Amino acid sequence: MEPGGRRRREQQQRLRRPRQEAAGYYRDHRVPQRMEEALNALFPQRPADLYGELANYFSKFSKAPVICKLVGRKVLDGLGQPALEVEIYCTVKNYEKRICSTVISSHSQIPENALPETTEADEQGRNDSVNTAVEWVNEPLNTMLRDLEPTDQCKVDKMLGEYFTKKLEEKKELQKQEEEDAEATLALTSCTPSVTSLPGKKKAAKPGKKGAVAERMIPPAEPAESVLCGSLAIAGTSLAIARAGATISHIPLYLHIALLKHDQDSPKEMTLPLPMVTLLNCEKISPAKLKLVKEVMLIPPVQLSLKQPRALKRISHLGCLITGWDNLEQPLLLMQTACNNIGLELGTDVYLAINCAAHELMDYAKGKYEILTGTFKSPDEIVEIYVELINKFPFIIALIDPLRKEDRQQWSDICCALGSKCYLIAEDAATYISKLKTDQNINVPMCSGVVLKYINQTKVSDLIELTGLLDGQRHITILGSPDGESSDDSLVDLAVGVGARFIKLGGLSRGERVTKYNRLLAIEEELAKNRTLREANLEFIAFAEESQSEKQLSDVIPPPKQDSLPPQ
Incomplete structure (x- = not known):
């Protein structure tokens, strides 16, 4: 050939x-x-x-989109504080495509009247936490979640939880090693003769001498839960995956959350959370005299549309007017007069809520709350003040943090006295979702409900599970935002998706807060157009009288009898 x-x-x-x-x-x-x-x-x-x-x-014959890349980035929130942005990229029809991003702010527990050095240390800690969170997202989480489907929220959250547990154990091992090294160093120096008297050291008080001791023993404040540096990456990534899953499924985020909560059964009707609109931010530092009130919030009635914004001047970072008062009745009388002047009647057309933030008022030397400058009241006395306040101003339908979470006896007393007249809400006790659930119970004092915040290592699955448990135990759920806010409006979708009764977003000013109110308006319009909007239902809880022996530290709300609000 x-x-x-x-x-x-x-x-x-x-x-x-x-x-x-x-x-x-x-x-x-x-x-x-x-x-x-x-x-x-x-x-x-x-x-x-x-x-x-x-x-x-x-x-419809193409493969399901999968995660191909996570990008973490350090950005700034509305107060100029560091925040975390998480971007999700997916492989869609053989192409890499940016799907969405979320921004989550770092959370601070520092009160308004903190010392400058404490505030500076807190800012440094938040900055370090965000930097570490960015590293977590860009390196280990990016590799760990690659090739997973963004619609599989449970699997993603499980992996995120396992990673967080691993990092927490590593931190504990490191702390244990540091303690052992410190003990070894102390043992080496223990042979040095001790000085019997150090210059400047205070002498012990003589027997019988009156000292600055608490007049009555009160439960000490529980130590603040330590936050693992970088844990913000867990919450940010979980929320970003949820938003990516909603985008891939071509449905709004709130409906995606509702489907996750109800095991993919689409709810026939959905209820919008009522906004708690902050109108007054009462300063707790000098020269203001009143300390018992931190925020005065307006709550619209269930029949009213949300489209009623009003502009304010001298705006705080909460998006509301900054004021200072001499007594407790002044801001309430002002609100009453202002409403009358525009033709609204408090208790019929609108209601009020007060954020007391009582955990910031305790003087541990005296064992009492400083409700006014130089005026101190015991926990029992402060319960009587609230009872008198609600009886005099019945248009107040919610008290947030009226007591410290450690004063469980007084929580029980105030619930029995006022539970059928207003909501008694715990916010400080519910800051960390990871500590709330214990053996299918809600580990908070007796209360009408809690304020949940999506922060730190919280995952979307945790929020869904906990709100389901709260619903089963007749607590109401309020979703709140941290003081440092970004323009990310995912919190509103979370509140609608989990069926929260209220949403606490601050005032109707500042872009990062108005953005969320605008999102609430858009969801209201969409649900009304689809005829799936159900009117909210406000019902108070009448707590049963309990014997002294039944009032234990692990009180959980008993099955309540419910009383409705007065007819509109």
């Missing part, structure tokens, strides 16, 4: 091979058959954009 003929045949075989492989590929994937089915289905419709219709038809 001639060499030239062999070369020609080999060349022809090389040319035929790609066509044969392509034919086999199309045969294996039934492309001609599906193309014929698509054309037959579209023929009666005569679409103007045939290629677009074909693209939509074949898109």
Whole structure:
């Protein structure tokens, strides 16, 4: 055989091979058959954009999008404090595509009247936490979540929880090693003769001498839960995955959350959380005299649409007016007069709520709350003040943090006295979602409900599980935002999706807060258009009287009898 003929045949075989492989590929994937089915289905419709219709038809045969990249970035919130942004990229139809991003602010427990050095240390800690969170997102979490489907929220949150547990154990081991090293160092120096008297050391008080001791023993404040540096990455990534899952599924985030909560059963109706609109921010530092009130909030009635914004001046970071008062009645009388002047009646057209933030008022040397500058009241006395306040101003339908979480006896007393007249809400006791759930019970004092904040290592699955447990025990859920806020409006979708009774977002000013109110308006309009909007229902809880022996530290709300608000 001639060499030239062999070369020609080999060349022809090389040319035929790609066509044969392509034919086999199309045969294996039934492309001609599906193309014929698509054309037959579209023929009666005569679409103007045939290629677009074909693209939509074949898109249902494509593989589900998977996560291909996470990007963490340090950004600033509305107060200029560091915050974490998490971007999600997915492989969609063989292309890498940016799906969404979320921004989550770092949380601070520092009160308004903290010392400058304490505030500076807190800012440094938040900065370090965000930097570490960015590293977690860009390196280990990016690798760990790659190739997972963003719609599989449970699997993603499980992996995030395992990673956080691992980092927490590593921190404990490091602390243990540091303690052992410190003990070893102390043992080496223990042979040094001790000094019997140090200059400047205070002498012990003589027996019988009156000292600055508490007049009555009160439960000490529980130590603040330590926050693992970088834990913000867990909350930010979980929320970003939830938003990516909603985007991939072509549904709003609030509906995606509702489907996760109800095991993919679409709710027939949904209720919007009522906004607690902060109108007054009462300063707790000099020269203001009143300390018992931190915020005065307006609550619209259930029949009223949310579209009633009003502008304010001298705005604080909470988006509301900053004021200072001499007594407790002044801000309430002002609100009453202002409402009367615009034709609204408190208790009928609108209601008020007060954030007391009592945990910031305790003077541990005296064992009493400083409700006014120089005026101190015991926990029992402060319960009597609240009872008198609600009886005098019945349009107040919610008290937030009226007592410290450690004063469980007084929580029980105030619930029995006022539970049928207003909501008694715990916010400080419910800051960390990870500590709230214990053996299918809510580990907080007796109360009407809690304020939940999506912070630190919280995951979307944790929030869904806890709100389901709260619903089962007749607590109401309020979703709140930290003081440092970004313009990310995911919190509103979370509140609607989990069925929160209220949402606490601050005042109707500052862009990062108004953005969330605008999102609430958009969801209200969408649900009303789809005829799936159900009117909210406000019912107080009448707590049963309990014997002294039943009032234990682990009180959980008993099955309540419910009394409705006065008819509108």
